Amino acid sequence: MKTLSKMHGPARERGVVLLFCLIILVVLLAGGVAVMRSMDTSLFGAGNLAFKRDLVNQGEIAIAKAMREFQTSGALAATGATSSSLPGANYSAIQLAANAQGIPEVLLKKTTLTGADVVGNTFAPTGTPISGNGGVTVRYVIDRMCNATGAFSTIGKSGCVYTPSSTETLGGDQSQLSTPGPSIPSPPIYRVSVRVDGPRDTQVFLQASFTKPE
Known part of the structure; x- marks a missing residue:
């Protein structure tokens, strides 16, 4: 008489495949989070550049x-209007004291602008600020790059x-040499310094220089 062999049940599942699936899911999740953070950083950087560009554009209005103050009816x-300071036009006939970055100290005040010029006088522009968008x-302030008032x-x-002028000698480390100039004085240089205050206490500073015969 034959003896029936003992029947065995199905092999016990050890869960190895499930463990690998969980590991792969964790890796994919981490990769997705990294991609999302990278996209957020890129969008944040692009937004900051656009925001700064907008502030610069609005600053150019000043x-x-x-410049219009020096044109007809400004x-x-x-003639002679630039010989003395005119706070109502934000103009100083004497160069304003500046920090290491070249920004006039008068523009570093939060609201009420006031600061010194290079000879120690106090200058307080009273011109109305420009209201931009958003x-x-x-x-802004305008200063003549001189150390005294009076005609140039x-x-x-x-x-x-x-x-x-074209008749003056230039060269070496000196941009202006003490050589005799022409009979008609070369025009002095004027500097326009602008501070743009945006949302969330953001600031942008701009500067430009130009000349005007006196």
């Missing part, structure tokens, strides 16, 4: 306004930064 257009406020022809080239 430079254009400052506050600084008349809660942006634009403030009276102060002389030793007291002002000026545009060298």
Whole structure:
């Protein structure tokens, strides 16, 4: 008589495949999070660049306004108008003191602008700030690059930064040499400094320089 062999049940599952699936899911999840964070960082950086570009564009409005002050009917257009400071036009006839980055100290004040010029006088511009779009406020000052008030022809080239004429010698480490100048004085240089205040206490500073015959 034959003896029936003992029947065995199905092999016990050890869960190895499930463990590998869980590991793969964790890796995919971590990769997805990394990709999302990378996209967020890129979008944040692009947004900051666009925001800064917008503040710069709005700041250029102040430079254009400052230039108009020197044109016909402007506050600084008349002969001799630049010889003395005109706070109402945000204009200082003497160069303003600046920090290491070249920003006039008067623009570093939060609201009420006031600061010193290079000879220690206090200058407080009273011109109305420009209201831009999106809660942006634009403030600016204009200063003549001289160390005294008065006409440029009276102060002389030793007291002002000026545009060298074609007859003056240039070279070496000196941009302006003490050589005799032409009979008609070269124009002095004016500087426009702009501060743009945006949302969330953001700030952008701009500067431009130009000349105007006196």
